[in-house]
Every structure is written in structure tokens, then in C-alpha cells.
Amino acid sequence: MKKVEAVIKPFKLDEVKESLSSIGVQGITVSEVKGFGRQKGHTELYRGAEYVVDFLPKVKLEIIVKDDIVQKVVDAILKAAKTGRIGDGKIFVLPIDDVLRIRTGERGGDAI
Amino acid sequence: MKKVEAVIKPFKLDEVKESLSSIGVQGITVSEVKGFGRQKGHTELYRGAEYVVDFLPKVKLEIIVKDDIVQKVVDAILKAAKTGRIGDGKIFVLPIDDVLRIRTGERGGDAI
Amino acid sequence: MKKVEAVIKPFKLDEVKESLSSIGVQGITVSEVKGFGRQKGHTELYRGAEYVVDFLPKVKLEIIVKDDIVQKVVDAILKAAKTGRIGDGKIFVLPIDDVLRIRTGERGGDAI
Amino acid sequence: MRSLLRCTRFLCALVALGAPVLAQEGTAEINTGDTAWVLTASALVLMMTLPGLALFYGGLVRSKNVLNVLMQCFLSAGIVGLLWILVGYSLAFGTGGSLIGDFSKVALSGVTMDSVSSNFATPPRNIPEYVFIMFQAMFAIITPALILGAIAERMKFSVWVAFITIWFLVVYCPIAHMVWAPEGWIFKSGAIDFAGGLVVHMSSGFSAMVTALFLGKRRGYGRESMPPHSLPLCLIGAGLLWTGWFGFNAGSALSASPLAALAFLNTGTAASTAVVAWAAVEWFHRGKPTALGGATAGVAGLVAITPACGNVSPLGAIYIGIGVTVVSYTAVTFLKPALDYDDSLDVFGVHALGGAWGALASGIFAVTYGSGINGNAQQVMVQLKGILFTAIFAPVVTLAILIVLRLIFGSLRVTDEDEVEGLDFSQHGENAYTA
Amino acid sequence: MRSLLRCTRFLCALVALGAPVLAQEGTAEINTGDTAWVLTASALVLMMTLPGLALFYGGLVRSKNVLNVLMQCFLSAGIVGLLWILVGYSLAFGTGGSLIGDFSKVALSGVTMDSVSSNFATPPRNIPEYVFIMFQAMFAIITPALILGAIAERMKFSVWVAFITIWFLVVYCPIAHMVWAPEGWIFKSGAIDFAGGLVVHMSSGFSAMVTALFLGKRRGYGRESMPPHSLPLCLIGAGLLWTGWFGFNAGSALSASPLAALAFLNTGTAASTAVVAWAAVEWFHRGKPTALGGATAGVAGLVAITPACGNVSPLGAIYIGIGVTVVSYTAVTFLKPALDYDDSLDVFGVHALGGAWGALASGIFAVTYGSGINGNAQQVMVQLKGILFTAIFAPVVTLAILIVLRLIFGSLRVTDEDEVEGLDFSQHGENAYTA
Amino acid sequence: MRSLLRCTRFLCALVALGAPVLAQEGTAEINTGDTAWVLTASALVLMMTLPGLALFYGGLVRSKNVLNVLMQCFLSAGIVGLLWILVGYSLAFGTGGSLIGDFSKVALSGVTMDSVSSNFATPPRNIPEYVFIMFQAMFAIITPALILGAIAERMKFSVWVAFITIWFLVVYCPIAHMVWAPEGWIFKSGAIDFAGGLVVHMSSGFSAMVTALFLGKRRGYGRESMPPHSLPLCLIGAGLLWTGWFGFNAGSALSASPLAALAFLNTGTAASTAVVAWAAVEWFHRGKPTALGGATAGVAGLVAITPACGNVSPLGAIYIGIGVTVVSYTAVTFLKPALDYDDSLDVFGVHALGGAWGALASGIFAVTYGSGINGNAQQVMVQLKGILFTAIFAPVVTLAILIVLRLIFGSLRVTDEDEVEGLDFSQHGENAYTA
Numbered sequence A, B, C: 001m002k003k004v005e006a007v008i009k010p011f012k013l014d015e016v017k018e019s020l021s022s023i024g025v026q027g028i029t030v031s032e033v034k035g036f037g038r039q040k041g042h043t044e045l046y047r048g049a050e051y052v053v054d055f056l057p058k059v060k061l062e063i064i065v066k067d068d069i070v071q072k073v074v075d076a077i078l079k080a081a082k083t084g085r086i087g088d089g090k091i092f093v094l095p096i097d098d099v100l101r102i103r104t105g106e107r108g109g110d111a112i
Numbered sequence D, E, F: 001m002r003s004l005l006r007c008t009r010f011l012c013a014l015v016a017l018g019a020p021v022l023a024q025e026g027t028a029e030i031n032t033g034d035t036a037w038v039l040t041a042s043a044l045v046l047m048m049t050l051p052g053l054a055l056f057y058g059g060l061v062r063s064k065n066v067l068n069v070l071m072q073c074f075l076s077a078g079i080v081g082l083l084w085i086l087v088g089y090s091l092a093f094g095t096g097g098s099l100i101g102d103f104s105k106v107a108l109s110g111v112t113m114d115s116v117s118s119n120f121a122t123p124p125r126n127i128p129e130y131v132f133i134m135f136q137a138m139f140a141i142i143t144p145a146l147i148l149g150a151i152a153e154r155m156k157f158s159v160w161v162a163f164i165t166i167w168f169l170v171v172y173c174p175i176a177h178m179v180w181a182p183e184g185w186i187f188k189s190g191a192i193d194f195a196g197g198l199v200v201h202m203s204s205g206f207s208a209m210v211t212a213l214f215l216g217k218r219r220g221y222g223r224e225s226m227p228p229h230s231l232p233l234c235l236i237g238a239g240l241l242w243t244g245w246f247g248f249n250a251g252s253a254l255s256a257s258p259l260a261a262l263a264f265l266n267t268g269t270a271a272s273t274a275v276v277a278w279a280a281v282e283w284f285h286r287g288k289p290t291a292l293g294g295a296t297a298g299v300a301g302l303v304a305i306t307p308a309c310g311n312v313s314p315l316g317a318i319y320i321g322i323g324v325t326v327v328s329y330t331a332v333t334f335l336k337p338a339l340d341y342d343d344s345l346d347v348f349g350v351h352a353l354g355g356a357w358g359a360l361a362s363g364i365f366a367v368t369y370g371s372g373i374n375g376n377a378q379q380v381m382v383q384l385k386g387i388l389f390t391a392i393f394a395p396v397v398t399l400a401i402l403i404v405l406r407l408i409f410g411s412l413r414v415t416d417e418d419e420v421e422g423l424d425f426s427q428h429g430e431n432a433y434t435a
């Protein structure tokens, strides 16, 4: 099993979610994050003063999947989240040792 | 060392925290997340219009622990977070390479 | 490649970010979290009633880096985030299997 | 408003504090300045409920319950505002007997553009009865809404709707009649209740207490922390309450007169004093003055001066402001934990006990007395009678209502699950805040 | 304000509802009570826009667009407030013809400290013309601001600024003149529009509808959920609107008179009734009464009673409150999805149709008629004429404005990217909330 | 309020702008319309502080400091509200000399229900002295609260409490006496300060500047970004300030008169003009008009018209609104960075300089003059004297207070750690927002 983490642009969340659903992903955990990267922040004005905002709002998805569909998941995200403009975000794949479902106590693949 | 991640129902946070405390866990990092899973979202009404809310509020716990107590931690969460109803959440166990305590620079098991 | 996660005191964020920038880190993902640890919470007063607040506001950084600069990154965080007082936070290093840049589809080291 | 004598019928005391005479002769002249002020005051008193009280209470609950609180206020404005016209005004200010009015003015029958109410100027002048009706409507609206502070975060919304409907009819209207109508026995006894210490604050506060006990505590009370979700909202509410209270108290003179001016001055002075006193007490007792304390203090000061504001001197107002700080601070800090009840937003400590103190203090510090009263000792005794009656009548009738409602609705509370999820979603299908 | 006759010139009806006579003789006495009330009412009506409407609408949009909404309100107060003094007052209330005023009072030329306006007391009295000007200014300010509800979250800010400037001059001023100036043809026809059902709510509501259609839907409308970012803000706004509306309606009597009192009472009663009725309908239809429903109902009740408040009885107000619930609930629940337009915050359902219902109901339930009218049937016919005219004139002229603006600005909408990022940042360089 | 002559004692100018005569004969008749308006205005002015200013400032700080700001406002209402009754009114309006009043009215001794104040109607009429006292109390409450904008996010709360107590007694009361009491030397010089450009805005603004400098910058100022935590709160505050300001300015006529009407009209007009002008300047200079700019502009326009509103024509108000935009925009955009001070919320740029401009402009555009003045040139010279005096007196005395306070309290600032953690928790033990 793997954990796929993706940092994407917030307005792409719905599209990515639907795309993942359509390939059979049944669970996603989402959090609001702020990203610092190549995409440069913008400047906000407050009463004449300018503030450079380095951190841009992003959304982080965490999806636990069986090894065999990792590539499908990655591809789905790649496709749905892409605008082609800087700041589209990243996908990370991490190893996972174990998964459990709290409700039933199931373990491993069944728990996903 | 392992990282235990648990996605649970928000109102179970206090119980889980106490249960973990009682087995000697000294550190937890908590974040607010939104979960998409088998538990289906609810419908909100705004002036006649209905919005389906797919993402439900969940809480994510991250706990770094030594290998020998991983099972105890998992069991404690399983027990405290369970309501038996759909949407109780998941536990994931991830491998960790290293841990450091910023204050002292301690490394590995001592830093937890 | 590794994922470095650091939980730090919120007001240290700017310093840590600058310190990481200066050693060439080009991407950081930041989230607001609440921490429970040795640093004991404070007590808030509401109309005579006292509430013990166990969870303190912290900031979590996630940084994907190539293996060769992990130590530099860790050191930079250690130095910039340290106040020497309890609650300074932790650094965790996790293994990573893969990284992709959504915009270009690049994979691995190039995608960071 | 009001205590004691009907000027045109009895004699005209130096400071006329009579119940308004409702003249229907059609030729009575109205005073435009008085009318202007009471129109303004009526709008200010509505602002106390919407959005004042709604914010004051709404900020104090958890974010999952804030809409429920706001809706409880809106429905109070809806239900009571409508019932007042249909039947409430008649029950409260229709002639009737010494306990309650009658149905003579149901749906405002007989009230026309020419109907006037006599006011508390010296000598009395007239304002259109329509203005008097609406000024009173705003009092009727805020009183049941005050109760919600004690039952917040757990009562079914359907129960709330039924509860305030009945409570308004069988608790508020009778008390308003007894205290403010010329036929009411408390009125006739010479009690001072210028702007509603008995009628508004004690009646709601004591009813709130019994409702809180009847309902039981919130799930997790005492174990989990339940901090206010937005103290800024609460403090905005307190500010709007303070502003609106000038209409509440000074408007009760029903005239733009020196009496209104005195009531205005006393109102501000008592509130200011309480804010200072409360901050001092907290600083001494807790090491820090809190913002919630500041907001609470302002409201407590305003509650306490309410019955007294037309009958005491500015120095009296200062004493009343200090006194209510002692009373309410003690109640919310020591009495509540000691008695172990869950009065979510402290209606009992602030309104019930603050109102009772104010009603008592109206006697202690009065410089003008109720009709037929000669001196503070006698006035205090009369005040005590009113206080005692209200402190028994309101909660007893409220208890009866609650028992009946339990028969009808089964539990008065939402289910545990709904309580955990929050009343906003379970009762209204909405969430207060989204991105 | 106003329907029908100029009392000092024609005859004085029992309930005088004439347009204000502007006497400049310099010796006319003003009534201080009337003046006090209209000063107060003017402040209350400003509060309806800032912050009332700003909050009501601001709470309903997504958090990335709230500042844009607030700024649209501020700029309406700025632009219209300034233009009113420079030219608007003259266009609306200068003598002129039956369609529009003239330039005789540009920059208030000729208006002095001695100028007075006659009011709707019986018999008429005077207030300073400066007060009348400012009371009317506040009406002029809120009307264009109402439109923003239909175009929120997508219009370029530069277009908004141009739009309200022109709309104010070519839609608002003429309609205000036709309906409220003694020379206006709708006024002369005997139509009742006490506080602005035609002038304020229908004119803005129908213009809003055409603007929403012209602009197109928000990106993602119907696919993504776009829930209100802060219902508490929205409900605070509704509370302040309710409070301020007493100034709007009762102030339109231009006097602290029984007429003002009646308008005040009807205003509160209709709003309360609508809140109760709407909650009942929602409970029945959806299983739960919503907070947004409560706020919407209050506003809808207030809209509907606006034209009628000085001419109907309290029972009439109750019927009007029930009626508007049916009309507006149906519109926002069934009509909007059926016609598939994106009127972001339901200006059409609430203001256009609620205002039209109110204008019609003014005829149905009138107990005092417009000048020269003898009975409800005749009054209804006259009302229909006014309704029809407004429902055609306002959107047609608005359409013309929009076409011209498209020629000038190219697209009236922000770019898709700006819309996604939010108008706060793209139009104003700011974010509403930070830590 | 006020400039120049005591009508009943001296002569009655065409537009009477005298200090109120306090007649105690007991038989003086009061005017109910005037009384109604000043009662209303007093409530409106309280609303400016609570919650108006509290929100305007509270929204601009970071979320960790918002409660501290709100509490600074509440304590100003508490401390000053109480001290005003005990001693302040006597120091400001007791007979005394040309610099300060006396102790003749301590604890309002001698003031009764029969005491009246003469007002600025032509010819002067009376209102109850109690009303005048409370109207003035609200001015006294807001003035020290204005200062907090310059020292927000870093001053110890204990220091704030001590500071405003002393500042009120040794800065506010003397200036109020000099400018508004008939014995005051600035008053006697014929200076125009209708509603408090010198007394309220310059006195607080210049004091704020020196306090900001004395305290030093916020930790991280210039390095970290410190954006407003909630611009919507700030804009709600601005809206309520605008609404309340009508009470502030038009109430200063102490009458429901054409003078009040003129002041009202000028107030709205100047604010509207400034909003338009500021947006235009920002659009041109920065490419985008900001919401914070809109709110700031409104307040700046209101500040500038304050001293002038009873003495200039509507066109004058427009010029003043344009002028203050230039002054304040320049100050906050160029002067602040150039001088490198940390006036957190721009009290200096908006209130000190806006007030100074307004005071000067009162001379430039006056159409009615101060007593004994014949023409604008002479009036300007007199205005300059008042401006200069205030711009020196207020900061110098403030500096003395600060030096004394530093001796007593050691540092006037919270510790660095407390500043980082936020003043809400460190000073009040609370957090503004929780889930």
C-alpha cells in the first residue's frame, strides 16, 4: 500500500475528487495548506502599505491506495489538477506499513 | 520508529487524547481535515437550493512512536475512536527514518 | 528523496522559511496544527469558568528534498526554530518513493 | 415606564410616574417631540434583540450552534411581534382585572389614528397609541429571547417555538399587566419598575433558571471546554445592547422630558460603573480583566438600572452599578459552580439576580416614590413584594409549561447525536461558516 | 412617503398623503418634533446600507468576494451621496415635468436654512428642506446598492461604478420624480407608494434581473456549491435592516405623527408575520426552518409593506406579510430553478416580486386612498398601472445602459481566472480574513 | 457644537452658535423636539464607540489582539463614562476660568430635573441639562478611545487604564473647556469648532502620535506583514461610525433645527465625497481601489467635516471632503513611511491631520462666523491659533503623562513574548475565536 499526497490549487479540488471517484477511489482526506514555491506570491495593499504574501492557499489530498492502482491515481490527479501554469502543485508517493478501519478493526487492503 | 496517522470523528478527539495519554504517549499533533469516504455527505439548504456537502469534518492525529508501542497506540485509538457507525475513520502506520527535538537537538528515540 | 516534517512555534515560521530559502529549498507546504506535548497548555477564563487548553497552536512544515541535503535542511530548521524553551517542536524525516510535478509531469528529483 | 399613578385620574405628583392613560376622544393633541423620541426608542429596542442580543448570545456558543441562537431571536421577533398585535397587547394593557387584561383590544380593535396614550411628562402629554403599542411590542419581543441564554445548545427548535408562544401568553402578558397596567395589583401597590426589572429581567431570568434545570446540562458540560466561538461577536452585541438600552430605559418615560433625560443619564452611568467595577474585581480576583467580563458587566449594569432609572439620582445609579457587579460576579463565579446548573450564558446570574437587585435598589435609592408611598423603607417593602411574587410566579408557571411540553414533545432536547453535530445542522440544515 | 395630494394646494384629506410642498418664503415655522424624527430616520436609513445591506449581502457570498460586496455598498454611498447633492435632488424633486425634474436645484441652489418642506401630518407642518434632502438621499443611496445582489461575485468593479452612476441618473431619478414629485404622472394618477415599493424595490429588483441575465451565471453555478460564507453576518445585516426600516417607512410620513406611528406599526407587524409564515412553509416543505429563510423572510416582509405602510390597517399588514411569503418563497424556490437564472442573492424574488406584491396589496388593503380615488377597486387599477410601468421602464433602460457599457468596457465580467481567485484580490488587492 | 457667543447674554447672531447657557431658574421651558433629537444623538454617539470604533479598529489588528482593542474601548466607556459624572463635566463645563472649569458641579451637584441648557436654535431654546451632560459624555468617551489606534498591539492593559484616566482629566477636560465653554479662551477668540475638530480629533490624534513614538514600533514592524485580521469587521465599524456621526455632528446643534439639518447634510456630503475621491486616487495611484481605503476615506471625510459642519455650505463640504482625501492619503501613504513611525491604525494621518484640515477649512469655507469675526481671512487666523495650540498642548501634556507612567510602570509595553503570543491571551486570558 502507498500513500499518495497531492498539493493542488484549491479550485481544482472538485474536479480531482470526481476524477478519483470515477476510477474507484473510495476515500480521500483533504486539508487546507499554504504553499511556498516557484509560483511567486502576490502583493496586497493595506492603506498604502504593501504586503508581499509568500504563502499561497493550496489544498492537500491524502489518499491511501493499494500498490496496483498507485499509477492510475497519480495519472488521474495529474490530469485533473493540471492548468499548465506555475503553481499547479506536486504529487508525492510514500510507503505505508499498515492500514486499519476504526469501525470494524479490519486491517490492510480491506481497510482502505 | 513509526508514524501513526489517524483520521477520526472530531467529537472523539478528547477521548482519544486521554486514552493515548494514559498509555504514555507524550506528544500528538492534530489538524482539522475534511474527509470523503463511504459515509455520505449531508445536504444543506440555502434559500431553497440544496447543496450536497461531500466533505465531512474530521480530525487527523499524527503520533510518532517507538516501534514497540505501535500496536498499543493503534489499539488505544481503535477503542476510543470507535462508535461503530460508518465514518469512524482510519489508522495508517508509516515508516520514519529519523526524529529530532528542536529544543535540544536530541535525535532518534530520545527525541520523541 | 525524503520528506522532512517539522512542527514549530508559529511565530518562527518566517525565520525558518527564510533560512530554508537561503540554503536553496524551493518549495514548502505549511499547515496550521495544534500540538499536545510536554509544553503544558494554558488556562483561559470565561466568565469565571476556567478552561484548560491542552492543544497549542503550532505550524507544520512539509519539505521534500533530495537525500543529499536532508541534513542541511534539518540543521537549518533546528537553528531557526529554536528558542530553547519547551514546546519548540520536532523534526521528522520520512522516506519517499516518488515525486511528480503536476504542471509538467516531471518525475523524481527534477520534480522537487 | 411606570409605576404608580394615573395622573389625569388621581393627582399629578411632582414626578409623574403613572401608567399611560389611553384617551380615545379623538381630539387629544399629541406632542411631536415626545412622539419622535418614542418612535426612535422603539427602533432602538428592536435593535437590542436583532441583532444585539442575537450577537451577544450567538458569540458565546460554539460555532456549530450559532445559527440556532440567531433563529431563536428571529422567531421571538416573529411570533411575539405578531401575537402582540393579535392578542398580547390586549392581554397586557386591556382593562381587565388586577391580574391580566382582557380581550377588548384583540387585533387592536378600537385603536385608531386618533387614539392616544398619556405619558410621564409633567404634566402628562399624549403620544399616538400606535406608538405606545409598538414600543411595548419591542419589550415583549426581547423578554422571551432572553431566556434562550439558559437553554442554548440543546433545546429542540420546535420546542422553543412552542415554549415562547405559551410563555409569552401566560407569563409575560400577566406580569406586564400586573406591574404596568393601571389595574394591575403590583402597579397599584406602588411598586417602582420604570423600564422592566420585574417584567423583563426577573421574569425571563427566573424562568430561564427553571428551564435550564428542567432540561439538564449540555452533553460534556464540565468535562469538555466550551469556550465562546467568537468573543468579538459577543462584544459587538454588548455594544448594540448598550446603545439600544437608552431607548429601552429613557423611552420608558414615553416623552422627551427631563424624566427621560434622567433615565438616560442613569442608564449610562450604571453601565459605565459596572464595567469599571467588574474589571477591578476580576483583576483582583483572577489577575486579569477579561473581555467577556467587560461585556457581561455592561449588560449587568444595564439590567440593574432598568427598574430604577427614572426614580434614582445619578449617585444612586453609581451605587446600583457597583452593587450589581457584586451580585452578578458572585453568582456566575461562585453560585453557578456551587449549585452545579448549566445556565449556558448566565441568564440567571445577570438577568434574574441583576434584575432583582435593581428592583430592590429602586426602593433603597429612590428619590421619587411610587403612588401613595412615603419614604424609602416603605418603598423597599413594596419592592420586595413585587420581587418575591415575580421570583415565584414566573418559574412556577414556566415549570407547568415545561411539563405540558414534555407530554407533547417527549424529550425537549435534541438527540445526543444532534447535540454533538450541532443544532445548526440538525435543526436548520445549515452551517454558519464556510470558506 | 407619499402618494397623492398636495394638501395646501388641493384639499386636505382626512389622512394627508401629499407630496411635500417646498415653501421658500423664509418665515415658515418648522416643527421640532417632526424634524427630530426625520433626522433620526435619515440616520437609520443610512444604517440600512452601511452596514445593514452590506452585511446581509456580504455574508451570503463566498469569502473571496465579501470585500467586493462591501465596497459596492460603500461606493454607492459615495457616488450617489455626492451626485444627489450635485444634481440628483434637482432631477428628482425639481419642478420639471411629469417624467423628470429639472436643473433648478442643481448643487442645491436656492435652498437655504429657511427653506422648508411640508410634511404629511394632518394638517401639514414643515421641516427644514435640508432634512428632506438628506432623508431622500439615503433612499437614493440604498436603491442602486440593492441591485448588487443579482450580479455579485462576477462584475468588474469599474463597471459597477459606471453602472450605478448612470443607473441612478436615468432610472432612479425619473422614477422617483414620477412617483413622488407632485408633477409626476404616477403621483398625479393617485397611486400609493408610501415609502418606495415602486421607486426603491421594484426599480432595483427588475433592473437586477435583467443585469443578472445580461451578465450570465457565475462560473460553476449549478455544479459547485456556493454556500454563504458567513450566515451570522447575513443575519446581523437582516437585523440592522429591520431596525433601519422603521426609519425608512415611518420616516416617510416626514412627521412624528399618528401616520408615522401607523407606518411603524405596520412595518413591524408585516415583518414579524413573514418570519413566522416563512418558517412554517419551510418546516412543512423542507422539514426544517432555516436561518437564511428567517433573514430572507424578514426582509421580504419589510419590502412588501413598504409601499403600503401608511395606507393599510394592522390586519392589512398581516395579510401582506403572509402574501409576500407565498410570492417570494415560490420565486426563490421554484421560479429561479425553473427559469435558470443566477440572481446570486435573490434580488428578483425578494425585492422585485415582493415590491410588486406590496404595491398591488397597497391597493387591495388600502383604507385611505390616493388623491381622487374612491375605493379599493379603483386604487388597484391605478396601482397596476404603476407596477406595470416600473416593471417595463426600469429593465428596459437598464438594458440600454448595459449595452452601452459593453461597448465601452468590453466584457462586464472579470476574467475567469479573477473570478476563481475571487474579486477581493483581483479587484481590490485585499483579502477579507487573515490570521 | 459651538463656537462663540452666549445668545441670551450677548446678542443673538443670525445663526446662533453659542455655548449653551445653563439656566437653573426651574421655570425654563424645554423644547421636546430638540430634546428628542439630542437624546437620539447621544445614543448614536455611544454607538460610534461601542461597537463602531471598537470594530473599525478591532478588524484592523491581528486576531491575537482583537479583544484587547475591544476592551480598550469598553474601558474607555467605563472609566470616562463614570469620571464624567463624578468630575469631568464640572472640569469641562463648570464655570472656572479660561483654561479649565471648576469643581462646582462635581457629582452633578446642583443639577436637577429643572436644570436646562440653552441650545443653538434661532432664537435659542432649552433642553434638559441632563441631556446635554450625556451628549457630552459620549464625546468624552470616544476621544481617548481614538488614541488606541496608534498604540494597538503592544501597550500593557494596566497602562492603558491609567493613561486614559489621566489623559481624560488633564488633556480632554481642559481642551473641551477652552474650546466649548463660554469662559474658554479659544471659545472667546471666536474659533469655530462645531462638533469637535480640535477637541476630539486633533487632541486625540496628536496625543496618539507622541504615544506611538514613545512606545516604539511593534515587534517585527516592517519585516513581517501585519494585515488586518478581518476587514469585514472594520467595514461594519466604518458603517456604524458613519451612521453615528450624524448624531455627533447634527446633534451638536443641540436642537432639531435648520442648523442641525445643515450639519447633517454637510456630514453626509463630505463623507460621500471623500469615499469617491479616495477611490479615485487609489485607482490612479495603485491601480485598484481598496476596501480599507473606502472605510478610511469615509472616516476621514467625517473627521474633516466635524468642526465645520454647522458653518459651511454644502459645496464647502464637498471641498472639505476632497481636501481631506489629499491630506490623509498623503499622510498614510508617504508621510508614515518617510517618518518611519508605527501608528498602527493611522490615527495621526486620519484624525490629527484630518481634524487639523477640517479646523482650517472651517475658516476657509465658513459662511457664518464665530462671534466677533468678520470674514474668512480673520476666521482662518483664529482657527490657526486654535489648531496650533491643540497641536502643541495635547502632545506635550501627553508626553508628560507618559514619562510619569514609565516611572510607575517601568515599561509601558507588554513583554516581547506576550506581544508575540498576543495581547488577548496575555492581558485578558482569552482567545477571540475558537471552533
Ligand SMILES: Nc1ncnc2c1ncn2[C@@H]1O[C@H](COP(=O)(O)OP(=O)(O)O)[C@@H](O)[C@H]1O
Binding pocket: A007, A034, A035, A036, A037, A038, A039, A040, A056, A058, A085, A086, A087, A088, A089, A090, C026, C027, C028, C029, C030, C062, C063, C064, C065, C101, C102, C103, C112
Ligand atoms: N519541495 C517541496 N516540498 C514540499 N512542498 C512543495 C515542494 N515544492 C513545491 N511544493 C508545494 O507545491 C506548490 C506548488 O509549487 P510551485 O513551485 O509553486 O509550482 P509548480 O508545482 O508548478 O512547480 C507549492 O506552493 C508547495 O505547496
Ligand SMILES: Nc1ncnc2c1ncn2[C@@H]1O[C@H](COP(=O)(O)OP(=O)(O)O)[C@@H](O)[C@H]1O
Binding pocket: A026, A027, A028, A029, A030, A062, A063, A064, A065, A101, A102, A103, A112, B007, B034, B035, B036, B037, B038, B039, B040, B056, B058, B085, B086, B087, B088, B089, B090
Ligand atoms: N483510502 C483513504 N485514503 C485516505 N483517507 C481515507 C481513505 N478512506 C477513508 N479515509 C478517511 O477516513 C474517513 C472515514 O472513511 P469512511 O469511508 O467514510 O468510513 P469508514 O472509516 O467507517 O469506512 C474519510 O472521511 C476519510 O477522511
Ligand SMILES: Nc1ncnc2c1ncn2[C@@H]1O[C@H](COP(=O)(O)OP(=O)(O)O)[C@@H](O)[C@H]1O
Binding pocket: B026, B027, B028, B029, B030, B062, B063, B064, B065, B101, B102, B103, B112, C007, C034, C035, C036, C037, C038, C039, C040, C056, C058, C085, C086, C087, C088, C089, C090
Ligand atoms: N511523539 C510526537 N508525535 C507527534 N507530534 C509530537 C510528538 N511529540 C511532540 N510533538 C509535537 O511537537 C510539539 C512540541 O512538543 P513538546 O513536547 O511540547 O515540546 P518539545 O518539542 O520542546 O519537547 C507538540 O506540541 C506536538 O505538536
